[in-house]
Amino acid sequence: MNDFIQGLPKVELHLHIEGTLEPELMFELAKRNNVDIPFSSTEEVSRAYNFHNLQSFLDIYYQGANVLINEQDFFDLTWAYLLRCHEDNVLHTEIFFDPQTHTARGIPFDTTVNGIHRALKKGAEELGISSKLIMCFLRHLDEESAFETLEQANRHKDKIIGVGLDSAEVGNPAGKFERVFKEAINQGFLTVAHAGEEGPASNIRDALSLLKVTRVDHGVRCSDDPTLVEQLVAQQTPLTVCPLSNIKLKVFDKMEDHNIVHLLRQGLCVTINSDDPAYFGGYMTDNFMAVANAHPMSKKEIAQFTFNAIEASFISDKEKERLKGMTQNYLEQN
Ligand SMILES: Nc1ncnc2[nH]cnc12
Numbered sequence: 001m002n003d004f005i006q007g008l009p010k011v012e013l014h015l016h017i018e019g020t021l022e023p024e025l026m027f028e029l030a031k032r033n034n035v036d037i038p039f040s041s042t043e044e045v046s047r048a049y050n051f052h053n054l055q056s057f058l059d060i061y062y063q064g065a066n067v068l069i070n071e072q073d074f075f076d077l078t079w080a081y082l083l084r085c086h087e088d089n090v091l092h093t094e095i096f097f098d099p100q101t102h103t104a105r106g107i108p109f110d111t112t113v114n115g116i117h118r119a120l121k122k123g124a125e126e127l128g129i130s131s132k133l134i135m136c137f138l139r140h141l142d143e144e145s146a147f148e149t150l151e152q153a154n155r156h157k158d159k160i161i162g163v164g165l166d167s168a169e170v171g172n173p174a175g176k177f178e179r180v181f182k183e184a185i186n187q188g189f190l191t192v193a194h195a196g197e198e199g200p201a202s203n204i205r206d207a208l209s210l211l212k213v214t215r216v217d218h219g220v221r222c223s224d225d226p227t228l229v230e231q232l233v234a235q236q237t238p239l240t241v242c243p244l245s246n247i248k249l250k251v252f253d254k255m256e257d258h259n260i261v262h263l264l265r266q267g268l269c270v271t272i273n274s275d276d277p278a279y280f281g282g283y284m285t286d287n288f289m290a291v292a293n294a295h296p297m298s299k300k301e302i303a304q305f306t307f308n309a310i311e312a313s314f315i316s317d318k319e320k321e322r323l324k325g326m327t328q329n330y331l332e333q334n
């Protein structure tokens with residue numbers, strides 16, 4: 001099964017580019033940019049990546065991002081992630097970035113977006129990996145800051161397909177961003193949001209009704225509300241689930257307790273993603289393997305995660321058909 005998973009075509013829909021900052025690159029950039037980091041070795045970094053909830057992770061994650069200063073740093077970060085995608089047979093990826101994490105430190109919006117975009121272009125040309133870029137608002141910040149960020153995105157509409165919502169879910173309800181999402185939709189952006197990761201199932205309902213999202217990031221707490229599950233099945237609302245992340249952040253105690261395979265078998269459009277792979281112990285193949293090892297599945301079921309991700313992606317119908325055809329061929333031949 002490991003070989004089958006390794007070679008399986010994959011599509012990633014939930015990936016924070018700042019969460020791909022591996023300790024080695026963190027040290028290299030800290031040196032290059034003369035930035036102090038509170039670690040003296042990669043072992044010390046690994047020891048610090050011992051989280052007890054989302055907030056304990058976010059504190060370390062925002063600190064790590066301090067080494068990203070110049071456009072080349074964002075390029076190097078994104079390029080390193082794309083090389084890992086290539087190893088894992090990821091054919092298409094939709095990437096989140098958090099502009100406010102950087103503008104708050106005086107790093108211009110353009111520096112971030114241009115560095116990421118240059119690497120994505122090279123990824124398409126040299127590795128054949130297609131991509132989309134989604135700008136997330138930090139939900140612990142206020143509505144005004146989100147509106148300012150939306151304004152800055154205006155010049156980069158050719159590079160950014162949608163807006164999302166991330167950071168601390170508990171205490172920062174979707175309603176806080178209803179107006180900014182409405183304006184983003186008016187301006188032609190697609191919308192997604194983190195919901196039902198640590199927060200209750202009602203946050204998923206709010207993301208759908210108030211923010212009009214087309215897919216929900218995480219969403220695993222939907223199982224607390226059977227009527228919501230029925231609705232998600234009927235509407236085939238995609239959930240971008242991140243199994244290793246959920247274990248690291250103690251959303252579930254262990255992978256055997258994770259509900260992703262149960263949700264798949266109930267007919268939900270669930271997908272497998274890596275979230276912040278440098279912090280959570282694995283990229284796409286690692287996430288697929290961790291789920292398959294804890295929950296025996298048929299090859300057809302494993303491939304269904306890819307079919308769901310293709311369907312849930314923001315690519316054209318023609319491109320969806322092409323990727324589905326490749327996945328179907330792989331399934332028939334392996
Ligand atoms: N898993 C996650 N939840 C919320 N915000 C995030 N930012 C990066 N990773 C996140």
Ligand SMILES: [Zn+2]
Pocket residue numbers: 014016166194217275
């Ligand atoms: Zn996330």
